[in-house]
Amino acid sequence: MAEEALTYDRQLLLLGSKRNEVLDLWEVHRYGTDSYGDADYVSIYGLAPSEWYRKGIRLLGRTAVECTRDRLADAIGRDIAAVANSEHRASGSTVVDLFVGSGNTLFWMLRHLTESRGVGFELDNQVFQLTRQNLSILGMPAEIHHEDYAKVALRLSLAADQLLIAFVAPPWGEALTNASGLDLRRTSPPLTEIVDLLLDQFPNPLLFAIQVYEKIDAISLAELTPRFDWSALNIYDFNVPGQNHGLLLATRGWRP
Numbered sequence: 001m002a003e004e005a006l007t008y009d010r011q012l013l014l015l016g017s018k019r020n021e022v023l024d025l026w027e028v029h030r031y032g033t034d035s036y037g038d039a040d041y042v043s044i045y046g047l048a049p050s051e052w053y054r055k056g057i058r059l060l061g062r063t064a065v066e067c068t069r070d071r072l073a074d075a076i077g078r079d080i081a082a083v084a085n086s087e088h089r090a091s092g093s094t095v096v097d098l099f100v101g102s103g104n105t106l107f108w109m110l111r112h113l114t115e116s117r118g119v120g121f122e123l124d125n126q127v128f129q130l131t132r133q134n135l136s137i138l139g140m141p142a143e144i145h146h147e148d149y150a151k152v153a154l155r156l157s158l159a160a161d162q163l164l165i166a167f168v169a170p171p172w173g174e175a176l177t178n179a180s181g182l183d184l185r186r187t188s189p190p191l192t193e194i195v196d197l198l199l200d201q202f203p204n205p206l207l208f209a210i211q212v213y214e215k216i217d218a219i220s221l222a223e224l225t226p227r228f229d230w231s232a233l234n235i236y237d238f239n240v241p242g243q244n245h246g247l248l249l250a251t252r253g254w255r256p
């Protein structure tokens with residue numbers, strides 16, 4: 001097959017001809033080996049690619065790249081739950097993934113926040129259809145809306161003292177550069193805009209969990225953090241130095 005001569009990297013799957021194609025299993029493995037030297041790199045929902053594929057779970061090329069894989073999503077879920085539980089606020093909370101993609105981060109957040117309701121938003125029709133199908137195969141009890149994240153206040157009605165946990169991982173697009181790292185003002189949409197919408201529309205105690213990169217544009221971080229009552233930055237060490245993801249945890253209306 002001619003395609004076998006291609007390199008299965010971010011360029012091909014996120015920006016090239018495979019972006020909106022449902023991947024075969026060999027292509028998922030090939031992306032893992034070509035890009036990370038690990039055929040099982042795209043392990044999600046607690047399953048290796050051969051296991052999730054056998055169940056009928058399918059991903060687009062773009063989602064194979066954009067998804068938060070198990071190792072990272074598990075750590076993110078655990079860290080969010082530790083903050084939410086520090087003040088016994090997790091029980092009865094709602095956890096919303098505003099850019100749900102594969103739903104894998106929501107899957108792990110709900111594993112660690114067992115008494116929370118899960119809600120996700122996905123704008124892209126193909127990603128939404130596949131994710132809804134994948135989560136139903138898994139029997140995962142979450143509401144996924146095919147809508148812009150900005151509709152969040154229309155879809156959630158919360159008691160005033162209920163904790164709202166918002167996981168925020170919008171497409172990074174051109175926001176990540178070698179020179180400056182991740183510029184939080186240049187994600188699509190900008191993180192400041194997303195955070196301000198939630199701060200304006202929800203009077204509730206809020207816990208933001210914002211996926212970031214090891215190198216962050218310092219000015220953009222300094223512009224964002226004064227909006228919060230408390231914040232902390234965790235950088236994980238799952239990849240080679242310089243290529244790690246991180247999590248900015250931040251609260252409004254309470255402190256852990």
Ligand SMILES: C[S@@+](CC[C@H](N)C(=O)[O-])C[C@H]1O[C@@H](n2cnc3c(N)ncnc32)[C@H](O)[C@@H]1O
Pocket residue numbers: 066067068069073098099100101102103104105106121122123124127147148149150169170171172188189
């Ligand atoms: C980086 S991915 C999220 C990956 C996710 N954390 C996971 O575990 O798979 C971002 C997702 O947000 C979706 N998206 C982009 N703009 C959106 C918007 N305005 N509202 C809702 N979803 C959006 C994209 O289609 C994409 O699937």
